[in-house]
Amino acid sequence: MIKFSAKDIASLIEGEVSGDANYRISKIAKIEEADDESICFIANPKYLQFANTAKAGILLVNKNVEINNPNIHAIIKVNDAYQAFAVLLKAYEKLTQQKTKSGIEQYSVIDASSSYGDNFYLGSFSYVSKNVKIGNNVKIYPNCFIGENTTIGDNTILHAGVKVYQGCIIGSDCIIHSGAVIGSDGFGFIPTTNGFDKIPQTGIVKIGNNVEIGANTTIDRATMGATLIDNGVKLDNLIQIAHNVEIGENTAIAAQSGFSGSTKVGKRVIIGGQVGTVGHIKISDDVKINAKSAVAKNIDPGRAISGVPAVDIKDHFRQMAAIKQLPELIKKVALLEKELAKYQSAIK
Amino acid sequence: MIKFSAKDIASLIEGEVSGDANYRISKIAKIEEADDESICFIANPKYLQFANTAKAGILLVNKNVEINNPNIHAIIKVNDAYQAFAVLLKAYEKLTQQKTKSGIEQYSVIDASSSYGDNFYLGSFSYVSKNVKIGNNVKIYPNCFIGENTTIGDNTILHAGVKVYQGCIIGSDCIIHSGAVIGSDGFGFIPTTNGFDKIPQTGIVKIGNNVEIGANTTIDRATMGATLIDNGVKLDNLIQIAHNVEIGENTAIAAQSGFSGSTKVGKRVIIGGQVGTVGHIKISDDVKINAKSAVAKNIDPGRAISGVPAVDIKDHFRQMAAIKQLPELIKKVALLEKELAKYQSAIK
């Protein structure tokens, strides 16, 4: 087991050590679970309660935090404990990660018309259809399906069981998690006198670079043109992206949210979980949408919204507070009516 | 590349051409993305803004729309631009679609006791268990699983990665998208003194004809009897159908909605996204349910409902409007109380 000293760690993350700078730990832990062998951190103020009771080898905190805990052997202070911890996790991951897979495993299928770059991994039970173009360092884990005429950029990873329908384009440096479905038919039907007529979904899904897509998330192909997931977008699990939706650069969306057809979401938008939007609206850049909201109209840049339907987040909280007072208010109004009636008859 | 003239297209969709009837295009596009080579359409009034600025070969619109745009070479007017466009998309799809697959690919498994009709496609890594009956022209893409004693009707397509548990019945002309799960156990447990006892789920899922099921949608088998998805039902992605639910003919349900056990949904019901229902209720024919609603009781035929819990849609919007006024109302009542108190003492 490799051990690291407080001094070495501090130098990696530009921190300042107090306590025993030569103290050495061998693992990373959450503060509630830390022991003498661990480094742990506090960034979220909710966890400050553990600061003076925890038992840890090394504790990483923000500069402004005072720690007075004899059970901790060394403290490292940094400007941003969260970010510093991520740097540590990356270093740790590099040291411990599995050897990268490469090669084409038995019981896989790749059509002769398809091409792939260096250092390709194709897991067993994965199927690459005709005319697929795959870049360098692409890793396709077992049980994936890649439809005809698709493109996958360099360094992209498809975890086990990803399904990509025909014609879709996936950029480079993407991570797509198990069970995600890219390019299924958009939900488009024309009502007829005896049911529905399917509208052919002739478009594609186009995913930019450096996109992460969560487990079992579904992204439908466009009716025509493309459903777009732009560079740097992060999608959590079980999200629904309907046909012709566009998600702008560096937007992040939490789990179980859903976007109806042709809605456009701007850049750097932050969207909580279980949000829903109607179709054909525009959510502008830098908007923040609270979890469980329903967005029913265009939203101007930079606004923070919440509620069903979503309104300005301050108005939403004002309304929520008011609803709590409502049962009392009803009583007050009844009393006012009674009082007024009394004075009315008195005056008469 | 094949090109089509405005005249030819108009005759296909019973439209009337103005402008250059011999003008020829080669592709279909959204109006925002159209160029000289494209035909595009406007049906949704939201897109009328593009009518006079777009640059397109041919524009398809409703009869009552006036277009005055020199960049468009020909205009085709029809009674229903949306429906006409769907006809065009179907014609286009027929011209461009992949050659239909058939044959049993390598690395697939089909039990000797199972049967299949003409023109069958079984993709690699798909598994057909014992005693399965498969009709004509059925297409099973890679990575599907078909449990014992299931039946699949003519012309039905299972996209890559569909899972069907034992005993289920799927009708003809169905399309089931990737990752959909048909026949998983219903969520049934009996509370005991130390946890839960599983109630065996001995029933099946029965799916009618001409049903479409979205990606990663889940339909649980019945405790006994059958969970029913009737003819012509359209289910979007990530929908949850619990055990013993029944969905009536030609009902359409948007993404991420969920239906609790034994609830019955009528015919021609239209249900928005992220709707939830309690169990053991009856939603009658021709009901419309707004997105994100929660349905907690029986609903009479033809009603339009919304909200949590869902009420008549007009009442819902009235309540929503009232909530916006609520913070102001609280202030008004406080003022009334103060004023009344003043006059009370004045009168005394």
Place this chain on the structure above:
Amino acid sequence: MIKFSAKDIASLIEGEVSGDANYRISKIAKIEEADDESICFIANPKYLQFANTAKAGILLVNKNVEINNPNIHAIIKVNDAYQAFAVLLKAYEKLTQQKTKSGIEQYSVIDASSSYGDNFYLGSFSYVSKNVKIGNNVKIYPNCFIGENTTIGDNTILHAGVKVYQGCIIGSDCIIHSGAVIGSDGFGFIPTTNGFDKIPQTGIVKIGNNVEIGANTTIDRATMGATLIDNGVKLDNLIQIAHNVEIGENTAIAAQSGFSGSTKVGKRVIIGGQVGTVGHIKISDDVKINAKSAVAKNIDPGRAISGVPAVDIKDHFRQMAAIKQLPELIKKVALLEKELAKYQSAIK
């Protein structure tokens, strides 16, 4: 076909027969679908309407229910008809269930470094990576993926298409349904000046014994440490469990609910469908959460809550009732203002 007499069935479930104790049935049915050949039951009072009109061989009811229906050949009365029926279903399942699978099917992959116990079933197109430890009587259906260094306990069943990422621990006697994803990366990113930096998710998912996980449910691995699903937990379909969440013993969660990072849910908690929680909160033992609620703060033991945000369920219903009166209340206040103004000027 085997037939069972009312007498035999009654003795199995400690019931009391009236009518023809020798009457024999051959199948189990819902009361609405029962015929002379069936046994059916009524436990939910909603179904009492069928008691006197149904046509059934044998009817199973609670002791306090009076049945007066000449079409039913025998009635069995028990203390708890629901529980008794579950016993019957289990007996029926044992008689009718498929022969348990065992053996390693063709076109499957199991790394030489991995081990498994007696009576192991590995379906075709399933992939067991390096250093996996699998107990006795484990059944892995087709198209599953088991990552490196995972552990699976005795008697656990993975239905077709389950994906388990590296390092996860699954206990014994678990049932995991198709499409469930265990151990995908938690949704953790650090905002940077030009997008997001991924925080490596170096932890695992640890699942206890006797856990059931629904179809297409996703459980993310911890950033560090473990996402925990404790003994006896029952998760329905399409649920999202984020990184470092902990779900306590014998908690049951209905479909499409989602739990944000590091939230801890206690023991014996009952959670409805489409519920969401923020991260880093504690929901205590024996709490009940109504469907579609949003939980935004710590919840004390034993409370029943509802709403967005969730409050005491009684307060919630009071608020909901008050909202219905709100449009009327606004009118009342306007009238009061007018009346008061009138008297003000009269007094002057």
